[in-house]
Amino acid sequence: MTSPSTPRPTSSSTSSSRERILGRVRAALADAPTAPPAARDYLTSHTADDPTVILDLLHENLADYRALVHRTEERELPSLIADLLTKHGAGSVAVPPGLPASWLSGTAVEQRHDEGAPLTPYDLDATDAVITGCALAIAETGTIVLDGGPGQGRRALTLVPDVHICVVRAADQVVASVPLAMPRLDPARPLTWISGPSATSDIELDRVEGVHGPRTLHVVLVTETSAPGGRGGTAAGS
């Protein structure tokens, strides 16, 4: 175990500790052989390779963790979004850069675009809802993943407002399992995995939806193939 320890730009006060810790690690491992890389005998997916089965499973698992799931065709998306905003009595909605304008064409709710001068945390706190696309969704765990790409926005956007509406394109944004999701995600981007609304079980193990994140999560599964201009996601699958 004598891999070279090139000095890196660490803060100078700790550079001696760096050498000390690495030295102690090497001493501790002096007699230990390198363990082989892990065997990966686990499954890549636990689900039949059938888009209908996978979409139904996503729906079921999202709902099981109290996300409110809707299915619609692309052309009905604007009216569904308008209905959801009305139902929550939302007066304002945060809009990430790159969100298809058509998605909000059915509503007169005030749109707060996070472009130019970005919305401050206080602005976001005073905004009722946020609408985004996603990078992908994982059926087996009921998870949507956001990567900050077009139509998703920076992380604070989907965190501070109390209602999050997330649109998933069924045709190309749904994978069955975690192992199938990893290669489609870019670790260089900030990623947020969301499985149901914010929750806690800290008080006598009673699950309570909603502590700090959005207390309501709507997931809209768009089951029709992309209409022109209907791109909500990013590089996923490309």
Place this chain on the structure above:
Amino acid sequence: MSGTYLGMPAFPEAAHEAVRNDTLRANLRHATHTIRDKRAVAVAELDDWTELREAGKQIKEHTLSRLDHYLVQLEESVTAAGGTVHWAADAEEANRIVADLVKATGEGDTEKREVVKVKSMATQEIGLNEALEAEGIAAYETDLAELIVQLGEDRPSHILVPAIHRNRGEIRDIFRSEMEKWGRAAPENLTDSPAELAEAARLHLREKFLRAEVGISGANFMVAETGTMVVVESEGNGRMCLTLPETLISVVGIEKIVPTWRDLEVFLQTLPRSSTAERMNPYTSMWTGTTDADGPKAFHLVLLDNGRTDTLADEVGRQALRCIRCSACLNVCPVYERAGGHAYGSVYPGPIGAILTPQLRGTASEIDASLPYASSLCGACYDVCPVAIDIPEVLVHLREKVAEQGGPGHRLEKAAIKAAGWVLDHPAVLAAGERVAAKTRRLHPKKLPGPGASQWTDSRDLPEMPAEPFRDWWKKNRT
């Protein structure tokens, strides 16, 4: 480690307190049994659990066997992505680094510095909050449970649900009397319904999140090849702390590394199911250095040793560093269920605490020397561990070490004997242990090494130990 725990009574005295406290025992029992049953269901959903567990074990084993290599690689990746890496040999150095980083942020009024924190065992281990307080920096815990613990001037009792020893009535009382001292007061007429209590916490903490300039976190995983940090959570307070402040400081034990991005696919399947018995926890945040116009402008990673390299040097004991802090072992442990988290005298309670704490801190104190004896060696912890840490094996190994170090009549030996005696004094613990032991017999040491061992286990298999005569024997021989 944290000064909070110095002067703790050895295991049996602390456990004695817990056993007398009916509320605590009822809460703990309810909690551990509820989670353990749900966990079994969540795990049974995956046909390949055995293979995932084995892969998790092997990934960690491999990483630890080349830890120097992966640490250097991680440092390069984090630095290349815009982060700054610091190395802390011990708690004091880590606290110093964090305090200096906080002070270096902003101009502001130095009298009023504050940070928001997301639950992190590493920062509890080093006593960061107390160290910051001594420097005039207020550290606000933001997990609901940690908030309850902090407002109640209490100590956490469970890794996953640290306030599990408090019931809803106690929580309401704490919120009513304490919140106003630290910020927004609890709403008038606050009842003890969990939804209302959660709402009170939301309102109380929101103002702190919105104005926070520095966030402090730990991490569940660090990916060496990409420099990616991973935090799994439920409430969203983690996202707040990781996203809203200008500066983010993460204090992470050096053992939290995995080599590759792909390795996460194993732990993201095993950790949520083992800990909260969920297919996936509500929120997982992953970030790599800093990102333009999204989240903190500065990211500091403090790599913490604090006894981990000592643990790594122990051939048998080093497997404790595989732990991913899921807390499954706590929930199946008959000793933990009765003794409570506080009896373990450290931030790491239960079976993992019994093998990790004495290695991180050494066994020079009575509490630490007694920990390896706080077990009936039933093996249930090993069965549920998602990285297959053979906790009974490490316990037996550590007993040998304590025995060598103390010697007959030594105060450490006495502490150890008392802890073992406590276990024997609780027939329910032994009985629960023996029921499980049938399944794990092959793992059991034939003899129980350690102080006094020759006097009472010389020729017996442990599971056959007759509880009754031994209890009498202990009563006569206890100091």
